[in-house]
Amino acid sequence: MTTRAITYAEAIREAHAQLLSTDPRVFIIGQGLWSPWYAGTSLKDIDKEFGRDRVIDSPVSENATTGAAIGAAIAGMRPIVFHPRMDFMLLAFDTIINQAANWSYIFGGQVSVPIVIRATINRGGQQGAQHSQAIQAFFMHVPGIKVVMPGTAYDAKGLLIAGIQDGNPVMYIDDRWLYEERGEVPEEIFTVAIGKAALRRKGSDVTIVATSYMAAKSIEAARILSEEHIDAELIDLRSIKPWDQEMVLSSVAKTGRLVIADAAWGTGGVAAEIAATVGSQVFDRLKAPIQRLCLPDAPAPTSAALEGAYYLKASQIVSAVQGLLVSK
Amino acid sequence: MTTRAITYAEAIREAHAQLLSTDPRVFIIGQGLWSPWYAGTSLKDIDKEFGRDRVIDSPVSENATTGAAIGAAIAGMRPIVFHPRMDFMLLAFDTIINQAANWSYIFGGQVSVPIVIRATINRGGQQGAQHSQAIQAFFMHVPGIKVVMPGTAYDAKGLLIAGIQDGNPVMYIDDRWLYEERGEVPEEIFTVAIGKAALRRKGSDVTIVATSYMAAKSIEAARILSEEHIDAELIDLRSIKPWDQEMVLSSVAKTGRLVIADAAWGTGGVAAEIAATVGSQVFDRLKAPIQRLCLPDAPAPTSAALEGAYYLKASQIVSAVQGLLVSK
Amino acid sequence: MKSEVTKPPGAETTPGGLSVVLLRSMYRTMLRIRIFEERVAELVTAGEIGTPCHLYIGQEAVATGVCAALEKEDYVWGGHRSHGHYLAKGGNLRTMLAEIYGKATGCSKGRGGSMHLFASDVGILGTVPLVAATIPLAVGAGLASKLRGDRRVSVAFFGDGATEEGVFHESVNMAALYRLPVIFVCENNFYASHMQLLERRAADNLSKAGDAHGITSSSLDGNDVEAAYRAATIAVERARGGRGPTLLECRTFRWRGHVGPSWDMDVGVKRKDELKDWLGKDPVARVRASLSDFGDTPEGFEVMDKEIRAEVEKAVEFARESEYPRASELLDHVFSPGAVIQ
Amino acid sequence: MKSEVTKPPGAETTPGGLSVVLLRSMYRTMLRIRIFEERVAELVTAGEIGTPCHLYIGQEAVATGVCAALEKEDYVWGGHRSHGHYLAKGGNLRTMLAEIYGKATGCSKGRGGSMHLFASDVGILGTVPLVAATIPLAVGAGLASKLRGDRRVSVAFFGDGATEEGVFHESVNMAALYRLPVIFVCENNFYASHMQLLERRAADNLSKAGDAHGITSSSLDGNDVEAAYRAATIAVERARGGRGPTLLECRTFRWRGHVGPSWDMDVGVKRKDELKDWLGKDPVARVRASLSDFGDTPEGFEVMDKEIRAEVEKAVEFARESEYPRASELLDHVFSPGAVIQ
Numbered sequence A, B: 001m002t003t004r005a006i007t008y009a010e011a012i013r014e015a016h017a018q019l020l021s022t023d024p025r026v027f028i029i030g031q032g033l034w035s036p037w038y039a040g041t042s043l044k045d046i047d048k049e050f051g052r053d054r055v056i057d058s059p060v061s062e063n064a065t066t067g068a069a070i071g072a073a074i075a076g077m078r079p080i081v082f083h084p085r086m087d088f089m090l091l092a093f094d095t096i097i098n099q100a101a102n103w104s105y106i107f108g109g110q111v112s113v114p115i116v117i118r119a120t121i122n123r124g125g126q127q128g129a130q131h132s133q134a135i136q137a138f139f140m141h142v143p144g145i146k147v148v149m150p151g152t153a154y155d156a157k158g159l160l161i162a163g164i165q166d167g168n169p170v171m172y173i174d175d176r177w178l179y180e181e182r183g184e185v186p187e188e189i190f191t192v193a194i195g196k197a198a199l200r201r202k203g204s205d206v207t208i209v210a211t212s213y214m215a216a217k218s219i220e221a222a223r224i225l226s227e228e229h230i231d232a233e234l235i236d237l238r239s240i241k242p243w244d245q246e247m248v249l250s251s252v253a254k255t256g257r258l259v260i261a262d263a264a265w266g267t268g269g270v271a272a273e274i275a276a277t278v279g280s281q282v283f284d285r286l287k288a289p290i291q292r293l294c295l296p297d298a299p300a301p302t303s304a305a306l307e308g309a310y311y312l313k314a315s316q317i318v319s320a321v322q323g324l325l326v327s328k
Numbered sequence C, D: 001m002k003s004e005v006t007k008p009p010g011a012e013t014t015p016g017g018l019s020v021v022l023l024r025s026m027y028r029t030m031l032r033i034r035i036f037e038e039r040v041a042e043l044v045t046a047g048e049i050g051t052p053c054h055l056y057i058g059q060e061a062v063a064t065g066v067c068a069a070l071e072k073e074d075y076v077w078g079g080h081r082s083h084g085h086y087l088a089k090g091g092n093l094r095t096m097l098a099e100i101y102g103k104a105t106g107c108s109k110g111r112g113g114s115m116h117l118f119a120s121d122v123g124i125l126g127t128v129p130l131v132a133a134t135i136p137l138a139v140g141a142g143l144a145s146k147l148r149g150d151r152r153v154s155v156a157f158f159g160d161g162a163t164e165e166g167v168f169h170e171s172v173n174m175a176a177l178y179r180l181p182v183i184f185v186c187e188n189n190f191y192a193s194h195m196q197l198l199e200r201r202a203a204d205n206l207s208k209a210g211d212a213h214g215i216t217s218s219s220l221d222g223n224d225v226e227a228a229y230r231a232a233t234i235a236v237e238r239a240r241g242g243r244g245p246t247l248l249e250c251r252t253f254r255w256r257g258h259v260g261p262s263w264d265m266d267v268g269v270k271r272k273d274e275l276k277d278w279l280g281k282d283p284v285a286r287v288r289a290s291l292s293d294f295g296d297t298p299e300g301f302e303v304m305d306k307e308i309r310a311e312v313e314k315a316v317e318f319a320r321e322s323e324y325p326r327a328s329e330l331l332d333h334v335f336s337p338g339a340v341i342q
């Protein structure tokens, strides 16, 4: 496959465009699709390219919009429903969790809901508590829905296409803080397998498992650590549900140490599930307590002064790893 | 205090009645409050006793009903908003999670939301996926809201009163499967401290931490285990957020073994958080991997044949403990 | 008397212009729903059925009249009280009953029970008990139809209570805005569980929601199958013609309690009085009377009744004899990537 | 000309019957909002303010007219575009600006920014940017008022976009059903972000939502402060008299982009044309013209203008000089059990 360096946002756009071009069942619906700025550059002019029949900017009705996308999926389409901010999606939880996630099960597998629910984490910028959330943990908890969180341009494209091809409800969570990150991305349509993590760096001292934005930060951290002769193995989880237990468990079995970095609330979060699973599955191989690196248990503040303290930095990953190695 | 044996449902009703009698700011709103059967016996004739102004059976509008209760709380009342089935509450997630849980923080602590959001787990009976959920994990994940889950008549009363007196949003989760359980309950108004677990049985071989209905099942399990000379320490968590880390950690530090039982989905659930915390906090004292006993990662089926396989039994707690002790 | 001897049988029409053949076929549908549900009521009372059953008895004309105006390819969506919608749209009676028994042969493979019915072969894309939940899904199916240009109509059946869920309004607005081929059929039976309509809203004016969202709406006698059929036919034409959605308020009454076979489980004195009135407006008896006017005989009705009862008894046998799903299959069907509807 | 010389100053009334004293005070409020926001716009452009600011410029008459009809104890609730509501209801200008700067002295202690404003001393129980979120809360405050019998009125300010959230309808229904002292003030500025009204609904008929829920509603010129005041006064009387809620559609226009100071950030050609029209209907200029008719002089206006500008500049200084919240306080205020409003 021919690749070239494009941004994360461009990769998202390309995935949408290629899906729209190749599959007449695909359409996009959600807020901001006719706006030049709602989705950043990730859907730039997509309405102009594919027409406003298939790129539908919706009323401010998250519940019905999402429900309509689900209904269309049940009726054989392959919609992508877009939530420009994950926070707003709370209004659509009934239709996502009670309906989409259950539909296959309650009808004994006679019908699937081939939908991608795209939710963007859009935080920072002094926007505050209702415009900053990263609530992937909710969806990890719910059977019947898959959850992916690309951290690179490559995965941003490949996972979106995989999501549409999957045939089941897939929650696709992208992060505005990654939109300008560049990476090599194939020009063609391709998929990244849902449920498979990516080994970003081989190492022997400690395993870092990170999601999305924190995977990017972890690369930075691993570099700093290597200067201190700490050899971190870095796993970008990519899929939250199902997640790649095999890769994570065998890495921790090898290194004996684990730091989990997820830029969301810690308590009851994604990192808790990984820690719980690893803690019981490779119990005998753990050399040190598993460390979770997550947001503090507080809503996002607005003041720039507090935002600086709230969000996670690569240096915190570095410290967490150092702490682990000192403790043993 | 004078106590007498009453049922869990009667204890809930008594708490409501005493709150309504003693605090003019208290009112109840939600679906089924004028029905003889929606809330089981837990609110029997409460409308007749206190009048339909203060006991308001609402339209089928979970979002606005919950939002109205939140607004009334902000304006100085002490409402209890009732969701006769936890599943329906998904429609009110925006107002609970984006609003109630954030309100204090976003306004710098100048205002609190003194509300109890009561949600009933009402499962079984071949009702299926949309009428069976136990989604406490969602709320454990959210800062700004406390979560309690009484497992006895005593706690059912004491935690409800504590919830109203707390002055913050408190999610109170009761379980229909416990409504007929009897226990000694004080006649007077009293509170059970939010955040404090209850030690139901002292033991030395293994710690069982259980929530609500599973705490009741664990008493049964502990009895069976004791016949096999396995001495289980049993902790009824009672509060999910904050949860009693002190009691749990010191117990596991002593026994070295932990089984967590929560009758909800396992992945990303309450048990994951407890396992993750214990795993890292008493790392050196653990003699065996922590076991989680939760519902399978599937929606609730309807067929009685499948329901039997889906829900947890005391025997499964027994097996989990046995498995732990064998493994070491 | 009213039919002329010279007309070939079937050419007669009612004063409202409906062919008697169609009326007879609708009568059969209504009767089939009635008999099926009365049998279910008995089986619940007998303890043979355990899943919660919300009986449609008393409302048969709505499902029947509306579905008679639809093609097999058209979609319908329902709620907790949908046995009638399922049968009227052509769902298989036997597999629905097996489903209610929790058997693996059920229309939802024993995972759904009475409240989760499915028959995509006849356009039933799902009925679920979360109030109002299928309303936006119906809009989505209408959107699918519009995008594909396949002229399918999508019908949402829901109760008066469902109009209190905000998503009802969101959905009507979207359907109006995109002029989708959707029919919103609100069965106003004046109760949501134990709550009378005016305990839940300020005015008995449900069809005004149509005006608020700029769509055509009407209010009709939901116990008159001809009225339901006529209104639905117009709505279907409008939908297929690309002229957008319709809201139909069908005023009717359920005879039994909110759930289960009881006649008075959640009944206050008030409802008892109302019920008496409504029992006098029995939609099935009404059609039967019309058909009698056209010469249908008691013997003929007897035959039909017997046929249906026999069919239902066979279904009971089938359901009883069917196997339960196996515990080992508990985790099946959480995902079903291959099961995409075309 | 229009005022008679013999009348004592202040006894004059407008043709609509409004006292000129009140009109002058409303003018001051409107001008204060205008000047404040224009300064905020500059400070955003200068990069001094970082939190997203949704400017109210062009809509000043609505907040001003409505709040003039309220008592201090009455409640108001707002959204993302609520600087105007906050000032009109009597919120402290200095602490709002400090809040926008993210300072610890802010009205929300630096945790809220422009989109989360609070001043319970004057009944502002919260403005938050989740569209429609405060509508049910306003209903709840109305319910509190009814339960206590304290005759307080609760006002929800929200945009046309907010009516698309189902909770708007749920809330109006509840307020109607319980006859709560609530006023739903929909500021229809014809846009929700980049989307024109008719891209989001089938008809320009927002006030019909009142009919659908059985409450009084009206549609009015939101750039006419007298009209807003009059309509609100009637609604307040209705509410205090226990006669239930009112829906007011106030038709107006925002001059700036959806967010920030830009004039055209999300503007298609269409909006540009509309904007030209609406600039001609400047609500502030309109009142100024009326007051001029009553003899208010350019010099008088100049003085008022200067006073306000001086106040705003002082606030800028205050905000600049205030401290940021400390990082060590990051976890404060997640709970605040003692902070119960009476």
Ligand SMILES: Cc1ncc(C[n+]2csc(CCOP(=O)(O)OP(=O)(O)O)c2C)c(N)n1
Residues within 6 Å of the ligand: B031, B060, B088, B091, C080, C081, C129, C130, C131, C132, C158, C159, C160, C161, C162, C163, C189, C191, C192, C193, C258
């Ligand atoms: C979202 C949600 N809220 C509440 C319920 C509980 N519930 C089940 S049926 C029902 C009444 C529905 O009334 P209506 O829509 O009029 O239908 P009907 O039962 O009269 O056919 C309610 C409130 C539910 N199933 N789902």
Ligand SMILES: Cc1ncc(C[n+]2csc(CCOP(=O)(O)OP(=O)(O)O)c2C)c(N)n1
Residues within 6 Å of the ligand: A031, A060, A088, A091, D080, D081, D129, D130, D131, D132, D158, D159, D160, D161, D162, D163, D189, D191, D192, D193, D258
């Ligand atoms: C629940 C929710 N959905 C979407 C948004 C994004 N959003 C912010 S403002 C806005 C437009 C609101 O329009 P309107 O209610 O008319 O208010 P206006 O901006 O015109 O004052 C939208 C869609 C949001 N903040 N909350």
Ligand SMILES: [Mg+2]
Residues within 6 Å of the ligand: C159, C160, C161, C187, C188, C189, C190, C191, C192, C193
């Ligand atoms: Mg009804």
Ligand SMILES: [Mg+2]
Residues within 6 Å of the ligand: D159, D160, D161, D187, D188, D189, D190, D191, D192, D193
């Ligand atoms: Mg607007």
